[in-house]
Amino acid sequence: MDEQQTKVGLSDDELATHPTVYAADTLKDQVAIVSGGAGGIGRAIALLFARLGAHVVLVGRDQAKLDALAARLGDKASAHVADIRDPDAVKALFAAVWGEHGRVDCLVNSAGGQFPQAAIDFSVKGWNAVIDTNLNGTWYMMQAAAQRWRDAKHPGAIVNIVVVTTHGLYGIAHSIAARSGVIGLSRAVAVEWAPLDIRVNCVAPGAIETEGWNVYTSEARAAYPRSNPMMRAGSAFDIAEACVYLAAPSGKFITGETLTVDGGGQLWGETWTTGKPDYFRGG
Ligand SMILES: CCCCCCCCCCC/C=C/C(=O)SCCNC(=O)CCNC(=O)[C@H](O)C(C)(C)COP(=O)(O)OP(=O)(O)OC[C@H]1O[C@@H](n2cnc3c(N)ncnc32)[C@H](O)[C@@H]1OP(=O)(O)O
Numbered sequence: 001m002d003e004q005q006t007k008v009g010l011s012d013d014e015l016a017t018h019p020t021v022y023a024a025d026t027l028k029d030q031v032a033i034v035s036g037g038a039g040g041i042g043r044a045i046a047l048l049f050a051r052l053g054a055h056v057v058l059v060g061r062d063q064a065k066l067d068a069l070a071a072r073l074g075d076k077a078s079a080h081v082a083d084i085r086d087p088d089a090v091k092a093l094f095a096a097v098w099g100e101h102g103r104v105d106c107l108v109n110s111a112g113g114q115f116p117q118a119a120i121d122f123s124v125k126g127w128n129a130v131i132d133t134n135l136n137g138t139w140y141m142m143q144a145a146a147q148r149w150r151d152a153k154h155p156g157a158i159v160n161i162v163v164v165t166t167h168g169l170y171g172i173a174h175s176i177a178a179r180s181g182v183i184g185l186s187r188a189v190a191v192e193w194a195p196l197d198i199r200v201n202c203v204a205p206g207a208i209e210t211e212g213w214n215v216y217t218s219e220a221r222a223a224y225p226r227s228n229p230m231m232r233a234g235s236a237f238d239i240a241e242a243c244v245y246l247a248a249p250s251g252k253f254i255t256g257e258t259l260t261v262d263g264g265g266q267l268w269g270e271t272w273t274t275g276k277p278d279y280f281r282g283g
């Protein structure tokens, strides 16, 4: 972790009042589970979904963080502590939410992350931590949701927040492996679960200013705006609106898709999560 940790991204007040293209009743009466719901992107999703009429179930490992956001949202949110890497905790989460609300309409998997390191130096423990969080944890959540929807004959929508995998993003190979797994899995179950009226999509953010960036050095963070031709970072609100698009009726004919929201970063730009090596400076 960098010494110069800073608060980055939009504040809750800014997120809560940011103009949106969506009508206020877009998600009226829906119940949405958002993992990582008190994180930088997750809280933007939670705030927007609640604003558009949903009850949002915030999931993470830190009760205090979840409670603070839930308190702000009043009866539009509830907080549930669960480690997504623990399949029994995930099953208990879904049992509790279904028991409380009698339905779930949408699952957004925003819990995740990685640490920057050259792949050649990954320890077994570090590799496993990233794969277990981002691939296994996401899968436990997807499967638990789908089993509930199948048993209740209830339609559902899943949105998995991933990372852009089409580019050799330097220093996060473990995460690229895990997220490629999630994208492949989403495409596969989009077909298997279509008969169950369950849609499964991904959103791949580019550089989005959040506190999650504190795992990177200040030098690396300062260069992220150059990761795309817009020459700036995006905001968590951009990702939240993409999630609404896929989760709401606007996405009713979309499944198995990955929506990239990266300011064109796939086309032009440089991203060095561990700093730019001399080799790539051409000198
Ligand atoms: C194509 C164009 C696209 C443009 C893209 C633009 C730029 C994008 C910028 C980068 C992309 C991604 C950004 C983000 O995702 S930001 C926000 C996400 N949030 C985080 O990443 C949060 C921080 N990360 C973590 O919490 C952890 O990394 C982890 C997810 C793994 C947490 O798991 P766990 O709690 O189990 O981990 P531990 O801390 O206990 O560590 C377990 C072992 O992992 C190794 N490790 C952990 N940290 C480091 C480190 N900094 N360096 C080296 N190794 C590390 C280590 O082996 C740990 O075990 P030990 O502690 O026993 O040594």
Ligand SMILES: NC(=O)C1=CN([C@@H]2O[C@H](COP(=O)(O)OP(=O)(O)OC[C@H]3O[C@@H](n4cnc5c(N)ncnc54)[C@H](OP(=O)(O)O)[C@@H]3O)[C@@H](O)[C@H]2O)C=CC1
Residues within 6 Å of the ligand: 035, 036, 037, 038, 039, 040, 041, 042, 059, 060, 061, 062, 065, 082, 083, 084, 085, 110, 111, 112, 113, 114, 133, 137, 161, 162, 163, 164, 204, 205, 206, 207, 208, 209, 210, 211, 212, 213
């Ligand atoms: N910000 C960016 O530039 C980009 C982000 N992404 C991805 O988007 C997602 C959200 O990122 P962002 O909001 O920025 O990151 P944050 O670090 O701010 O949020 C991640 C959240 O995930 C939760 N979480 C982590 N591990 C677990 C776990 N095992 N069980 C339950 N919850 C967990 C954390 O909560 P707690 O620790 O309290 O449990 C935290 O609130 C991540 O997958 C990230 O990798 C992808 C590309 C770019």
